[in-house]
Amino acid sequence: MTNLNLPDGAIYLDNPELTFWEKNREKIGRLNVINPEDLGIEGLLSTTLDLDEFDLSDSFGISNPEEIESRGRIMEFIYKNKDFRDLIAGTEQDFSIPSGQDAFLDYFNPKLKHNPFFDKVYMLLNCLYSKEDLPHRLLEFRNFLSKITALEKPEQELMLQLAEILQKSASIEAILNFDLTLNYDPEEFVQLKELKDDAFKIALNPDSMVYGQTMFSFALSRHSLERYPAWTQKSIRAMLFPRLAARKKKEVDAFNKEYKKKANTARFIRSADGALAQDVLKALKPEIKKVFWPDIIKSLDCRKYFRLKVHVIYGATGLTLKMICMNVCEGDPKLANTGLDPNYFPKADQETYYEMRAKVNGELKSNKDADSWQKILGLIKAQENGSRLAADGYFLIKSPECDKNYKWFALNNLFYRPEIEKFVEQAKGLRTFLMNRLDELKNMSLLLSRMENLSRRIKAPLSRPIIAAKNEHVISFSSLYPIHLLNGDDDNTGKKQGPIVALSNLPPINGRLICLTGTHGGGKSTAGLTLLVNLYLAQSGLLIFGENFHFNIKKAIGAVLSDDGQGSTATVLVTKLKNLLAALDKLPVNEVFVFIDELGKGTQEYAGLELGVDVLKKLSAIKASVVYNTQIMSLAEASRDRLGALCFQVDKKHAFQAGISDGDMHSLRKSVGIDKYL
Numbered sequence: 001m002t003n004l005n006l007p008d009g010a011i012y013l014d015n016p017e018l019t020f021w022e023k024n025r026e027k028i029g030r031l032n033v034i035n036p037e038d039l040g041i042e043g044l045l046s047t048t049l050d051l052d053e054f055d056l057s058d059s060f061g062i063s064n065p066e067e068i069e070s071r072g073r074i075m076e077f078i079y080k081n082k083d084f085r086d087l088i089a090g091t092e093q094d095f096s097i098p099s100g101q102d103a104f105l106d107y108f109n110p111k112l113k114h115n116p117f118f119d120k121v122y123m124l125l126n127c128l129y130s131k132e133d134l135p136h137r138l139l140e141f142r143n144f145l146s147k148i149t150a151l152e153k154p155e156q157e158l159m160l161q162l163a164e165i166l167q168k169s170a171s172i173e174a175i176l177n178f179d180l181t182l183n184y185d186p187e188e189f190v191q192l193k194e195l196k197d198d199a200f201k202i203a204l205n206p207d208s209m210v211y212g213q214t215m216f217s218f219a220l221s222r223h224s225l226e227r228y229p230a231w232t233q234k235s236i237r238a239m240l241f242p243r244l245a246a247r248k249k250k251e252v253d254a255f256n257k258e259y260k261k262k263a264n265t266a267r268f269i270r271s272a273d274g275a276l277a278q279d280v281l282k283a284l285k286p287e288i289k290k291v292f293w294p295d296i297i298k299s300l301d302c303r304k305y306f307r308l309k310v311h312v313i314y315g316a317t318g319l320t321l322k323m324i325c326m327n328v329c330e331g332d333p334k335l336a337n338t339g340l341d342p343n344y345f346p347k348a349d350q351e352t353y354y355e356m357r358a359k360v361n362g363e364l365k366s367n368k369d370a371d372s373w374q375k376i377l378g379l380i381k382a383q384e385n386g387s388r389l390a391a392d393g394y395f396l397i398k399s400p401e402c403d404k405n406y407k408w409f410a411l412n413n414l415f416y417r418p419e420i421e422k423f424v425e426q427a428k429g430l431r432t433f434l435m436n437r438l439d440e441l442k443n444m445s446l447l448l449s450r451m452e453n454l455s456r457r458i459k460a461p462l463s464r465p466i467i468a469a470k471n472e473h474v475i476s477f478s479s480l481y482p483i484h485l486l487n488g489d490d491d492n493t494g495k496k497q498g499p500i501v502a503l504s505n506l507p508p509i510n511g512r513l514i515c516l517t518g519t520h521g522g523g524k525s526t527a528g529l530t531l532l533v534n535l536y537l538a539q540s541g542l543l544i545f546g547e548n549f550h551f552n553i554k555k556a557i558g559a560v561l562s563d564d565g566q567g568s569t570a571t572v573l574v575t576k577l578k579n580l581l582a583a584l585d586k587l588p589v590n591e592v593f594v595f596i597d598e599l600g601k602g603t604q605e606y607a608g609l610e611l612g613v614d615v616l617k618k619l620s621a622i623k624a625s626v627v628y629n630t631q632i633m634s635l636a637e638a639s640r641d642r643l644g645a646l647c648f649q650v651d652k653k654h655a656f657q658a659g660i661s662d663g664d665m666h667s668l669r670k671s672v673g674i675d676k677y678l
Contacts, residue, residue, distance in 0.1 A: 004161055004420050007154035012426055015433045016144055020074055020137055020440040021541075022067050023059045031061040031539055034558025034583045034594065035576050041536045041557075044484040044529070049454065054447050055439075060540035063591075065553045069467055071444075071541020073135035076464040078445050079452070079543060084127050088441045089449075095120065095431040097424075099411050101166050108159040117431055118152045120438075121145050141437060148430060155427055162414050170406035171315040172212030172269055175324070175363050176280060177205040179333035180288065180306040202288065204277050205307070205333065209363065211356035212269035212314075214406075226252045275401035279319055280312055283397035290385035291326075305333050311364060311394075316408040319399035323389040324367045451543060454483065458500040460545045465538035468552040473590040475535065475625065476508035480546035482530040482654070502546060503530055505656040506648070511590060511623035513616055513645035515636050517661040523650045524629035525561075528595035531627060532557055535593060555591035556583060560599075573601060577615055589624045596628035600635050609635045616643055636660045 022028050033039055042060065062068060078085050095117040098104045108115055114122060128134060128142040181201045229252075231237045232245040288308070309324040383390040415424045455462045460481040468474050479502040486500070506514070506527075516524040534544040538551055560576045580594060599615070600608025612635040619626050620643040629650075630636055637660060639645035649661040 004158070004414075004417055006420055006423060007157035009150070010154040010158075010423055011150060012422070013144075013147055013151070013430070015429055016140060018137060018140055018144070018437070020141075020437060021056055021059065021071060021444060022064075025059075027064065028059060028067050029063040029555075031063050031536070031554065032556035032583070032587070033061070034556055035560060035579055038561040038576065039532060039557070039559040041533065044533055045536070048483050048486045049447075049450050055443050056447060060542075061536055062539060062541070063553055063555050065467060065470075068539055068541045068553065070135065070137050072464045072467075072538075072543070074138060074441075075444060075448055075541065075543055077131075077135050077138065078441070078448055079462060081131060084131070085445045085448070087123060087127055088438060088445045095435055097415075097428055097431065101169065101411060104159075104411060105163055105166060108156065108163060110156075110160065114152070115156075117434065118149070120434065121148055125149070151427070151430070155423075158420060158423065162411070165409055165414065166411075167214070168405060169408045170212050170214045170269060171408065172210065172276065172313070172402075172406065173357070173360060174208060174210040174212075174276065174312045175360055176208045176210075176277070176310050176312055178202050178281070178284065178308045178310070179205050179329075180308065181333055182305075200288075202281065202284070202308075203333075204281075209356060209360050210269065210276070211360065214269060226255050228252055275405050276312070276314065278401045279397065279399045280310065280321060283321060284308070284310070287387045287389045290387035291389060305329050307333075309367065313394065314399065314402055314406060314408075316410070317396070319397050319402055320394040321397050322391070322394045324364070448543070451545075454486070455545060458483070458486070458545075460500065460502065461547050462543040462545065463547050463549065465534075465544050465549040465551060468550055470552075471590075472510075472552050473623075473625065474508050474510040474550060474552055475531065475593060476510075476548070476550045477503070477506070477534075477546055478548040479504050480530050480534050480544070480549065482526050482533070483545050484529055484533045485526065501652075501654045503527055503654045503656075507646065508550075509593070509625045509627065511625055513620055513639055513643060514627045515639055515645045515647040515660075516627065516629040516650050516656075517631075517633070517636050517647060517659075518629075518650040519661070523652060523654050525597050527650055527654060527656075528559070528597060528627050528629065531593070532559060532595055552590065554593050556587050557592070558583065558594045560594070560596040570607075573598075574611070577611075581615070581618060584619075584622065584624060589622045593625045594627075596626065599628045599630045600632045601630075608632050609638065613638050613642070616645070620644065633660060 033041060042057070045060075046057075078088075098107050113119075125142065125145050128138065128145075134142065179202070183201055228249050232248050238245040305328075307327045307329050309326070311322045311324055313320050388395045415421065451462060454460075458481060460483075461479075481500055481502045483500070509531075516527055518524055534546060534549060535551060535554065535557060537544050538549060539554060558580055560573070560580055577596075580596075584592060596615075600612040608630075609632055612630060612632065616626075616628075616639050636645075636647050640647045640660070647658070647660045648656040649659050650656060
């Protein structure tokens with residue numbers, strides 16, 4: 001077997017433990033959602049952003065600061081660098097080393113400057129080196145890609161060694177006619193008790209038929225297929241001159257058709273060279289001695305000879321042989337040149353691969369049911385003497401000469417040769433590493449494009465949230481958009497939605513109570529859910545819909561929405577408040593943010609006031625960050641006066657003004673028009 005040498009300059013690199021979007025639950029620390037049936041945060045976002053389409057959504061809502069920060073910086077980088085996003089989005093290539101011979105030879109095409117893997121490596125490097133202030137993980141990624149480039153030359157040299165071996169591989173099929181003549185007078189021959197090696201002469205007859213294909217490929221030929229000129233594609237010139245573009249494409253098609261014809265002709269084997277004949281002859285001689293005993297040929301005279309017809313197949317399984325028939329022939333045999341010149345079948349030069357294949361199949365069919373007495377007698381004798389020529393099917397013979405020229409190497413066998421196995425495994429590992437990282441970036445890019453489309457639609461800015469210092473306790477923003485109010489794209493729903501109004505003017509939420517008041521349907525619940533939804537986006541490592549969002553990492557978020565649940569409104573509310581307080585007992589309060597909707601609802605006002613004050617007293621004592629709203633004015637006043645809560649009125653434009661609203665029932669009565677019936 002051909003030796004393989006590990007190329008000079010071969011080095012070994014360990015793949016870094018680098019990922020752009022970590023999914024390991026133990027590493028990312030999942031965000032605890034209190035009363036998840038109320039918040040339904042993933043459902044809210046899925047409706048708006050169709051998150052189920054992305055492979056990343058299972059690892060949203062996390063609490064690992066490093067992972068959140070890293071994701072956020074990469075998302076911001078992708079957002080600000082459209083050329084990088086386009087480069088990632090256009091990645092459809094599978095860079096894994098191909099296992100098929102033809103695909104392998106095309107992949108490692110020496111006429112190309114780089115194979116697809118290194119081509120993508122250099123494209124990424126060129127883009128990343130043109131950028132300043134790369135996020136840490138992208139900088140680490142770029143530095144590792146730079147190291148990979150040192151492997152291109154030795155890898156190419158090794159693959160060319162493998163290509164050279166593959167190039168010699170072939171699949172061959174033949175019907176070979178062997179003529180046997182006696183070296184003795186027939187009368188003397190029949191007196192022999194033992195058939196000696198020199199009793200007959202056997203040689204290949206020129207009437208044999210051979211066809212096959214080498215592992216020729218376009219990649220290693222002198223020419224390559226032409227491509228359509230760029231201007232004939234989607235360009236103004238192609239649009240203005242469609243006939244000219246079509247004519248140019250037709251010319252390219254004609255050239256490629258002719259080239260393919262020549263290339264296929266070059267890979268066509270037309271003749272039986274010495275290797276094939278020698279291997280078959282060597283296998284036939286001991287079998288013939290078991291068949292051609294004197295009693296078979298006692299009626300022959302010196303003017304007659306035997307013709308043995310065999311079907312031979314050489315390929316991935318080696319060299320196999322089957323006897324088709326034996327015949328007695330008159331006259332002198334036209335034996336082939338014993339030197340077995342590879343081109344000694346001149347008639348075959350004019351035939352195509354498919355014509356030769358058809359001739360061989362026709363010959364096999366015509367001999368299938370031949371019942372000549374020579375065949376029958378020969379098979380009987382072969383069976384009696386244990387010759388493999390009597391076998392019904394094909395039998396494997398040794399093929400040392402064919403293997404030297406044509407051995408059909410399985411690529412995996414070559415890859416796992418001890419001298420190169422480690423280097424090839426590294427090449428495969430590097431490709432897997434790159435494909436996985438590009439897959440992550442592509443998913444991040446696609447998700448960002450979805451968010452960007454939504455931001456344009458509602459005229460909302462996208463920005464990277466800023467993580468506060470470890471001991472800081474804060475949620476603050478300049479503006480924040482309630483995207484959970486959307487139901488997907490207008491084109492999908494068929495409904496036109498009104499303008500989305502941002503929240504603004506709310507002071508920092510930093511371990512204190514903030515009470516929202518206002519009219520029914522005036523935006524109090526929307527404000528609370530907007531905070532939660534954007535906080536969840538921030539703690540998924542995504543951009544948020546708004547500006548200047550500043551927060552410290554939370555371990556838990558939650559909501560108490562009194563309208564959802566089994567039982568009376570009061571029972572549901574009290575149960576959910578219990579769940580909230582129980583969860584807060586187990587968590588550092590500076591790492592929790594909750595929203596309570598309609599605190600005190602569903603009870604008599606006095607009872608609601610008492611319950612609300614007790615709950616808020618507990619939350620105030622532990623300095624939890626809580627936003628709540630209520631329709632019980634006395635509860636709002638009590639929380640302000642006794643617990644230091646900040647109270648705000650929320651108007652329909654989602655702006656906050658200090659103070660407590662009376663619910664503005666007069667305006668509500670007027671807008672509904674109930675007064676004229678009273």
